[in-house]
Amino acid sequence: MxxxxxxxxxxxxxxxxxxxxxxxxxxxxxxxxxxxxxxxxxxxxxxxxxxxxxxxxxxxxxxxxxxxxxxxxxxxxxxxxxxxxxxxxxxxxxxxxxxxxxxxxxxxxxxxxxxxxxxxxxxxxLATMTHRGWNRKLVFIVGSAVGLIPHVSLRARRISRAQQARGLVVGRGPVSRFRALLTVTTPLVIGLLVDASERTRMLEARGFSSSAPRTSYLPDTxxxxxxxxxxxxxxxxxxxxxxxxxxxxxx
Amino acid sequence: MSSPLTRPSATPERPRRLLILLGGALIAATYLFLVVVQPAEIAGGMGSVASLVSLVGFLGGGALLVAGILPMLSTSSLVVMPLGIALNIAIGQVAGSLGMQIYLDAIGTVLVAVLAGPAAGAATGALSNAIWGLFNPFALPFAAGAALIGLLAGLAAKYGAFRHVYLAPVAGLVVGAIGGLVAAPVAVFMFGAAGTFGTNAIIAVFRSMGDKLLVAATKQGLLSDSLDKIVVFVLVALIVYALPRRAVLQFPFARTHRVLGQRTDVAGMGTKDGTTTGTTTAGAARGNRTGA
Known part of the structure; x- marks a missing residue:
């Protein structure tokens, strides 16, 4: 609790x-x-x-x-x-x-x-930072990054399992480990970048780059x-x- | 690209160059104080003055840099920064828990620096360690060093270090060596050079030869950071080569400076409004296939 x-x-x-x-x-x-x-x-x-x-x-x-x-x-x-x-x-x-x-x-x-x-x-x-007038870009980055961390870990695990199902075996040598890292991070980054590209369009369409004051939907505690x-x-x-x-x- | 539904702002934000200069100067002064002026070896005591100067100087310098850089970043750069931060933390945490001799906690920073430029890279590095510091306090004081890595990686990308895969490890070696030099005093004065079992084993070897703690940590930093950044730079180079062309071209920095060379070249590329026309080169087509 x-x-x-x-x-x-x-x-x-x-x-x-x-x-x-x-x-x-x-x-x-x-x-x-x-x-x-x-x-x-x-x-x-x-x-x-x-x-x-x-x-x-x-x-x-x-x-x-x-x-x-x-x-x-x-x-x-x-x-x-x-x-x-x-x-x-x-x-x-x-x-x-x-x-x-x-x-x-x-x-x-x-x-x-x-x-x-x-x-x-x-x-x-994040709501407090917005209410106190902190830089909205900073608030966006902090909020977005904290929300993304578990998402990235989960996605990396899923990709890792998928690659293992396709025959990925991680050996003890550094070359094998590097190759395994590459096979997991490449699709992970591509997927995340495609998501980021969509998000850029949505944010731009909603006036993210405007410097007008922001309104938080959460009350100021x-x-x-x-x-x-x-x-x-x-x-x-x-x-x-x-x-x-x-x-x-x-x- | 959709058109904004809101009116453009009357007073666009400008980069605060004074803040950037102050941040850089504070970080440089802190480093000089720790290495040159601070005569007492940490092993003589726990170095209260040095620890505090290191925490406040590097964190304060990083905060000033971020405050100066954020206003100058485009939306596409800002959106990719959380991605870089999340990658740094997720992969860095795994590498740390495995006790590896390298950190792998700068993959996101270097990726953002390559795509969005040195300023975005520096801000990603600093913010990454600040946010990670909430969950792993040992990352917090290294914020300024991480910002430096992002800045240098962006500059390396600007001057062509990612146009050919064989140039990436060379840039990684140089950036890693500089990063190791900057990180060593922080590690020593804040945490007595405590790190993973792998990095501490290297320090132990130098200590058994009679080196002072700062010297031993600096040598370890030069070794581990250089190796780490070689791996990270090569990994990031291979990742960005595999990216779909449109994913790279959405970043004005990558377009304008032809960061990936012929891999993303298109006829009419590099225009200010970001429009791209024409046919892809063989390299870009290969990137599309790999990334699909």
Whole structure:
């Protein structure tokens, strides 16, 4: 069951982006951990779809965390405190600490952005952008691309199955893989371009290139209070960033 | 082409060259700061200043570029951009999840750049990573690098790199090397150079030889990005050669600059209003058959 929406999607997206900036600015593992435990975990649990979001976070961040741990845990020439010497590779305390710090940071980024994106109401976001007077071309591209992604994946799967039914076998060699990629992407792109050509005609006929103001069919869910809150959040994070960075540069 | 049912706008949008210049300057300044001015090696700490500069500089520069470019794009370019973005994300996600040494996340960007030009390519690259960043935060800071790939691919197409299939990998090698150089500091300062198992294995080899993290990531970027862009450029060249002629000719850039050379040449081609008459060449006819 999707959660009841309290804030406008633009406010939620901005809050997530600013939280990422704050994690970078503060740059302490304690703060990253606090954001993870106090913000990300409750946000995922209260999202209404914790399993899907949790799984997505594990799938996106998991391989990166493991490969980061292997990279910095085993190959960290700057490390002085050697815990285990394996010849070419050395496990060092500094390398493990660096991998843990970076891993925590990546975990927070993934958790914050994915839990926001996966509960985002895209039509509501696009309507807000239109109501706020954002560039209509940008609104079209964002809305169209987000709508196309699952369509492209589905079409690619169908073409792939059709080609396999016609005898496509993907071997282990790079040439075989390249040929398989070509046999799937060529009809995929041709089909998508033909669709795009039709869409161009329809959009032109409906005055897409006109710069007259657009009307959104969806109501404006944004409020004056949230607009003020967004400005305040940007100002506050900007101020904190400038102060901390000035202190870091002076030190 | 249907006629618009609405009145043409009294004040047509103009490209905001100042925004494009500012965006380019911000990206260049960020890169210089990270590589030249930033003396502290990332491994000495997690580099708060460098991380923030890298995120804000590259994302801000990308946003300025997009804001400057969008007003100058035609409807046919705008309509193909979401297609390029969706292709980048769909194919890039699969390549990433398979742990490959290359990324394959620029097929859509290069395709749009070849058909619709460097400006559309740059905007596609930047927006692609910005949208992908919602679902995969690791793509977000690479928006400026992706814009550069789109820009360079478009310029390569303009100057004939896609007129013959053997020129495409050469252009891909050059563009990939530049892209790798730009992407390396972002990967290092934002994520400690974490990537797929394949790319991290290459970094590990250089680290085991004693290279600093930035140096190792740059070498890996030069290797992986060059190889990646060679594959992507050849793939895109073969795809566009197989496209029906009318699909290519709907793009003013591809028509005007004869991006595919004789493959799409027709008598009377290249007129401003996009009308095409006459007979197809052998290459175009072959493209039609392949694409049918």
């Amino acid at each position: 999707p959660r009841r929406r309290i804030y406008n999607p633009l406010t939620e997206l901005l809050a997530a982006a600013l939280l990422v900036v704050l994690v970078l600015v503060v740059n302490r593992w304690e703060f990253s951990l606090a954001v993870l435990v106090l913000v990300v975990v409750p946000a995922v649990l209260l999202s209404g779809r914790p399993r899907q979001i949790g799984l997505a976070i594990v799938l996106v961040a998991g391989p990166l965390l493991v490969s980061s741990l292997l990279l910095h845990g085993l190959f960290y020439p700057e490390g002085r405190e050697v815990l285990l010497d394996l010849g070419v590779a050395r496990v060092t305390a500094e390398g493990l600490a660096f991998a843990a710090g970076m891993g925590l940071r990546m975990g927070v980024f993934t958790g914050v952005l994915l839990s926001t994106a996966m509960t985002l109401d895209i039509p509501d976001l 944004d409020s004056r209070g949230q607009r003020l809150a967004r400005r305040a959040m940007v100002a506050a994070v900007g101020l904190v960033s400038v102060i901390r960075l000035a202190a870091a540069m002076a030190a």
